[in-house]
Amino acid sequence: MKYIVIGLGVFGSSISEKLAEMGNEVIGVDISMSKVDAIKEKITHAISLDATDPEAVKNLPLKDCDVVIVGIGEDKGANIMVAALMKQMKVKRLISRAVDPLQRTVLETMGIDEIIHPESETADRWAQRLNMEGIVDSFELDSNYSIVETRIPEAYHEKTIKELGIKEEFDILILTTMKVSNTRSEMGIDKEKMKVKGIAKADTVLHKDEIMVLYGHNKDIRRLLEEHKKFKEQV
Template identity: 80%
Template sequence: MKYIVIGLGNFGSSIAEQLAEMGNEVIGVDISMSKVESMKEKITHAISLDATDMEAVKNLPLKDCDVVIVGIGEDKGANIMAAALMKQMKVKRIISRAIDPLQRTVLQTMSITEIIHPEEETAHRWAQRLNLEGVVDSFELDSNFSIVETKIPEEYHDKTVKELDIKGEFNILILTTMNVSEGKNELGAPTERNTVQGIVHADTKLYKDDIMVLYGHNKDIRKLLDQHKKFKEAQN
């Protein structure tokens, strides 16, 4: 996977370094040359430029990038402007940092739905989430076991927990499912709402694009997600 991380403060530099350690190609961007210099040996490339300047941003390999993370923190205006430029440049996937509810609302109004709250969430958690395709959210219980939210794939649609036998095949438990519905934020911009459906039973049916919450060993969860990825690629 190829990532561009804009803003190399504490959060941005941490998530960039961890993604690089996981074997990803990571380009770090910051207006501060000292921050860029401190990251040169830790990630694939580190570049000094103004991410709010359209002409400067055009020099970034955005078309080849899978994810752009806007991690600018202190300057909320620069954060929003950089995110807006990424939308304008039509990058594949944008994840932006938000410091407060108003900033979050503005980003949602720009149709940016993946928003990081570093005061509440760790860079490590987001790095883990980004490194597993299909993961909506994750929580590490220890170095081996995690609870993971992932979208229910098409091949599971309208099948029961008993029919799928994920416990038998992968040694993974489905703790619950969540229905995903469209809602609106305070400014009327569309946003997703997740409604927990309760503890699953053998006859609980799964529906594609809803979310299932899994518990298991990290290697077993990765095996399951890899199978989903291969099925999706075969369909395409």
Template identity: 85%
Template sequence: MKYIVIGLGTFGSSISVKLAEMGNEVIGVDISMSKVDAIKEKITHAISLDATDPEAVKNLPLKDCDVVIVGIGEDKGANIMVAALMKQMKVKRLISRAVDPLQRTVLETMGIEEVIHPEKETADRWAQRLNMEGVVDSFELDSDYSIVETKVPEEYHEKTIKELNIKDNFDILILTTMNVSNFKNELGANKSETSVKGIARADTVLYKDEIMVLYGHNRDIRNLLEEHKNFKERM
């Protein structure tokens, strides 16, 4: 995977290094040359430029990038300007940082659905989530085991956990499932909210619009996610 991280403060630099350690190609961007120098040996490339300048941004390989992360925190105006510019340039996937509820609301109103709250969510958690396709959220227990939220695949729709036999096939436990409800925020932007349904049992029925919470070895979770990706491609 190829990532561009704009803003190399504490959060931006942490997630850049973590993603690079996972084997991804990471380009870090910051207007501060000292921040660029501090990280250049730890990631694929580090570039000093003003990401609020449309002409300067044209020098970035945005079309070849899978994910752009706007990690600017101290300057909320610059954060919103860069996020708007990335949205305008139609990057494949855009994730932006927010430091308060109002900023989050503004970003969501701009159509940015994935917003990071570094004060509540660690860089390690987001790196784990980004590194496995299909993951909604994750919590890394250690370097090998994680708890992961992922959408229920269509081929699991209206089947019980016992029928699917995921424990034997993938050595993974389904801990619970969650409903997803959609609503609009104060400015009319679409938002979603999840609610836990309780401990999953053998007779728990899965539905394609829900989220299932998995526990297992990172390798086994990745295998399960890859299986569903390949299933979709065969259809």
């Protein structure tokens, strides 16, 4: 996977290093040369430029990038300007940092629905989530085992957990499932609301586009998600 992380403060540099350690290609961007120099040996590339400048941003390989992360924290105005610019340039996947509720509201109004809150969500957790494609959310129990949320694929629709044999084939437990519904905030922003359906059992029937919560070894979860990806590409 290829990532561009804009803003190399404590959070941006930390998530850049974690993603690079996981074998990803990571380009770090910051207006501060000292921050670029501090990380250039730890990631694929580190570039000093003003990401609020549309002409400067054209030098970044945005079309070849899978995920752009706007990690700017202190300067809220720059954060919003960069996020708007990335949205305008139609990057494949955009994730932005927010440090307070108002900033989050502004980003959501701009149509950015993947928002990081570093104060409550660690770089480790986001790196783990980003490193395994198909994850809605995750919680790393240790370096090997995680609990992750992922959307139920069409191949599992109206089949029971027993029928699918995920435990036998992948050594992964389905802990529960969640129903997803769309709600609208007071500002007219569409958001997803999840409702837990209870502890999953062998006769629990799965439904496409709902969420299943998995527990297992990271390598086994990654293997299962790769199967989901292959099926999706074949359809």
